[in-house]
Amino acid sequence: MxxxxxxxxxxxxxxxxxxxxxxxxxxxICSFYDEQSLIDVTFKVSNPTALVPAHRLILAAASPYFENLFKGNQGTNPVIEIHDIDSDIFEHLITFCYTGEALITVNNVAAMLNAAIVLQLDDAITSSVDYLITHIDEYTLQAAYALERKTKCEVLRQKIIEYETQNFMETSRSDEFLNFDVEKLQRILVSDNLNITREEDAYDAIQRWYNYDVPARQEQLPLLIACLRLTQFNVDFLVTQIQPLPGCELLAFKALSWIREPTARPMINMRFTEPRGVSTTYCDEKTILALCSKVNPKLLQYNKTEDKWEEYASIKIDYGEYRTILKDGSLLFIGGYKGVATYNVVRSWNIRNKTWQNLPGMIQARRSHCVVELDDKIYAIGGCKGGVLSSVERYTISDGWIFVTSLIYGRYDAGAVTLNGKIFIMGGNNGKGQTITVECYNPDSNTWTSCANMTEYYFSGVAAHKGHIYVLSRRNKNRSVERYDPQLNTWSQICSLEVGPGLMTCVSLDNKLWAIGGKSKSADKSCVSVFDEENFCWVERCSLPESEMYNCFVVPEFLLSSM
Incomplete structure (x- = not known):
């Protein structure tokens, strides 16, 4: 053989x-392309009309878009028409499939990025974004903001945040800075990597932003002052500059108490107590934090170096059916159920400080619902309270909880993820039984639309990974895994997982898909597997020592370092 x-x-x-x-x-292979030898597909592209020859195998290997295209109904056609992409841009990206390089310029980078997103060429997306950021002086930061809003490209969004963080002094002096919304400014100011020489620089930037529109921003000012490392200011600065600011009296009092009474520090709930930069070595490294069991759960952290799990903390919480989400270094416990009571409570547990804080409660009490974060907004979706809920509400710091458009189909115990600037919810129970329906929420139009149905009724894990949505089933002896392509609105099966019964979840870490949960067949533990895309199989990692696994989060390693 x-x-x-x-x-x-x-x-x-x-x-x-x-x-x-x-x-x-x-x-x-490149010589075959240059000589147009052994060509087996030609694309007819408009604006201007051009014929672009290629090899199916190469394109399918380079992009899931082409792989799915060639497997589809028109995939066997010798000539395939492509619309909405200019011919020169399309030809550049076909060349990229062969060489990994493309001619990117300031004039074509926006079109290249748009087309690379459509064609699902992740490396071309990265190359386009890297080029744009390194030529930001020519392209302009304002144009980059507009392009990010148009494409909703997560890679570009993250690169812009990195640029703003590293070039904060320059950014804070720009006219665009004065129009930043409070959520965006918070995202920059909380960074340990904020490139400033002294904490007063961040304070001065906040004052400039605040003074641009005092009446409209007075309520938002404390949210930004809370992002400062207040304990790094001297007592005189706190008393004369921070304390007189509207709404900042308590922040100043806590910082003053921290400085003046070291023995009382364990009882003072402060978000930041160390100077910036102490965690910069580790800020890019991420790992998995597993929440084991529902009532009084343990938190286990994954040690990637040694491939083992270590206990991080125990959390005191005496109710279940809540849903958890990672937000700004804290775990938010939203809703829940105990006895006959369904809760609307929202509690925040700071991962690093291991302290609780109460947040505004939801409008609707919920259990067995879904929670996701999109564009710094938290969404609570569906669930149940007496009956099945279809309502959806959204939380922002500035507006609190407000209702948005309800689901097409009410459901609980469903799965939800965010992808490409939208929310996808799938499966769950509609009150009559398990459902395979899938819906997509567009925040720009505040509408839900139906998507292609899943193939399995019962599932226990869902994650967005490399532009697709992966779902783990729990009905079969072996866990079947299916993948959703949002471009084609289709589901397909990938290789199954051989694990026992139990709750499962999946996360995307280090560019790999991790499946966590389900009982090990050899011991009373929870399995951990990583999907090997090259060999199309699952590879086992060190099992979780706990048998009941409730949820997992990908967190920066510095959050788990000792205080």
């Missing part, structure tokens, strides 16, 4: 011969 390609690669992965072989192979 012939040796499989994966076995061959494993034997030769580190050899010079393998590198030379790959170089020779890619050179030959």
């Amino acid at each position: 012939a040796m499989s390609s994966s076995q061959t690669l494993a034997l030769q992965r580190n050899s010079c011969e393998q590198n030379r072989f790959m170089e020779k192979l890619m050179t030959k």
Whole structure:
């Protein structure tokens, strides 16, 4: 029997011969493209009309968009029409599929990014965004903001935040800065990597933003002052500059108490007590935090270096059916159920300080609902209270909880994720039984639309990963896994997981999909598996020592470091 390609690669992965072989192979493939030899598909592109020849195998390997296109109804056509992408941009991106390089300029970078998103070329998206940021002086930051709003590109959004953080002094002096909304400004000011020489620089920027429109921003001022490292100011500054600000008296009092009474510090609930920069070495490293059981749960952190799980903390909470979300370094416990009571409470548990804080309660009491974050807004979706709920409410710091458009179909015990600037909710129970229906929420139009149905009724884990949505089922002996393509609005099966019964969840960490939960067949533990996309199989990692796993979060490692 012939040796499989994966076995061959494993034997030769580190050899010079393998590198030379790959170089020779890619050179030959590129020469076929240049000479238009062995072409098996041609694209007819408009504006202006052009014919772009290519090889199906290469394009399918480079992009899930082309892979799904060629598997579809029109995939066998010798000529395929492409609309809404200019011919020169399309040809540049086809070349990128062969070479990993594209001619990006200030004039075409917006069109390149738009087209790369449509064609699901992740590396081309990254290249376009990197080019834009490194040429920001020519492209302008204002144009980058407009492009991010138009494309809702998460890679661009993160790069802009990094740019604003690293170039804060310049950004804070721009006219655009004066129109930042409070959520965006908070996101920048909380960063440990904020590039300032002294904490007063951040305070001065807040004052400039505040003075631009005092009446409208007076209530928002304390939210921004709370982002400062107040304990780094001296007592005189706190008394003369912070304390007189409207709504900031308590913040100043806490900081003064922290400085003057060291023995009382464990009882003072402060968000930041250390100077910026102490965690910059670790801020990019992320790991998994697992919430085990519902009532009085344990938190276990994953040690990637040693491939083992370690207990991080125990949380005192005497009710269940709440839903949790990670927000600004804290776990938010939203809603819940105990006895005959359904709760609307929202409580925040600071991961680093291990302290509780109460937040404004929801309008509607809920249990078994869904919670997601999108554009710094928290959404509570569906659930039940006596009957099945279809209502949806959204929380922002400035507006509190408000109702938005309800679900098409009420449901509880469903799964929800955010992807491409939208919310997807799927499965759950509609009051009559399990459902396979899927809905998508567009925050711009405040509307829900139906999507293609899942194939499995029972599921226990859902995650967004590399532009797709993955769902783990729990009905079969082996957990089937299906994947949703939002571009094509289709579901497809991938390889199953061989794990026992129990709750499961999945997360995306280090560009890999992790499935966590389900009982190990060899011991009373929860399984942990990572999807190997190259070999299309699941690889086991160190099991969780707890048998009941409720939820998992991807968190920055510095949040888990000792105080």
